[in-house]
Amino acid sequence: MSVYKRYFRVTKGPMVEEIDRLQDLMTVAAVHAEQVAQQVGGDFQTWQSSGGFAGFKFKTAPCQKTFRLLKKHGLWVPRKNTPEGKAVWAAINQVPLPAPADSALKLVDLTPNFPALFHGSKWYAPTLWGFGKPVSVWFVSVPWLDVDPAELEAYKAEREARTRRDGNLDHLCWEVPAGWEEVKHWQVEKESEEINASAKAA
Numbered sequence: 001m002s003v004y005k006r007y008f009r010v011t012k013g014p015m016v017e018e019i020d021r022l023q024d025l026m027t028v029a030a031v032h033a034e035q036v037a038q039q040v041g042g043d044f045q046t047w048q049s050s051g052g053f054a055g056f057k058f059k060t061a062p063c064q065k066t067f068r069l070l071k072k073h074g075l076w077v078p079r080k081n082t083p084e085g086k087a088v089w090a091a092i093n094q095v096p097l098p099a100p101a102d103s104a105l106k107l108v109d110l111t112p113n114f115p116a117l118f119h120g121s122k123w124y125a126p127t128l129w130g131f132g133k134p135v136s137v138w139f140v141s142v143p144w145l146d147v148d149p150a151e152l153e154a155y156k157a158e159r160e161a162r163t164r165r166d167g168n169l170d171h172l173c174w175e176v177p178a179g180w181e182e183v184k185h186w187q188v189e190k191e192s193e194e195i196n197a198s199a200k201a202a
Helices: 015-041 081-092 101-108 149-162 167-172 186-201
Strands: 004-010 044-047 053-057 067-070 076-080 117-119 121-125 126-130 137-144 180-182
Touching: 004 186, 015 044, 015 081, 015 101, 015 137, 044 137, 076 081, 101 126, 137 186, 149 167, 180 186
Parallel strands: none
Antiparallel strands: 004 137, 004 180, 044 053, 053 076, 067 076, 117 121, 126 137
């Protein structure tokens, strides 16, 4: 028994509405972030997983009184103990950074960047990618394991009785939301290529 991925195509519903809202916020945030970037002369970077401020990238090392280097990530962040650094932090805190688009998965009981299934020494999480407005086509991959339906039903009863908890089986109790179309991986790739080709030709 091994983990595989189920793929879904989503074009409407609460998740898509939330993605649209977050992307509108991201557009506004990008304008503010660019203003801060121009002030300091670097590139404003955010964490992919959380959407929060990660640091700046500079072509040459910036003023050491204002910034310090995070060697692990190769990014510079303002110092919190100097007037110069505090001034940059004040500007950063004015940037209305929203959560990343994949946080919308939480509306359908899926959590991005968080283990949904454990198998062997690895963990697997759901992912979201796709195309925003005006296309509004999104794809979701959900890690999955095949188990005996009778086993799953028995587990649901045990969970209801609070006599057993199993993270993998909890995930396998997830139900596909209304309006989601289950598709094959090749269909996802084909439609993605078609949308990208259409965008380049426009």
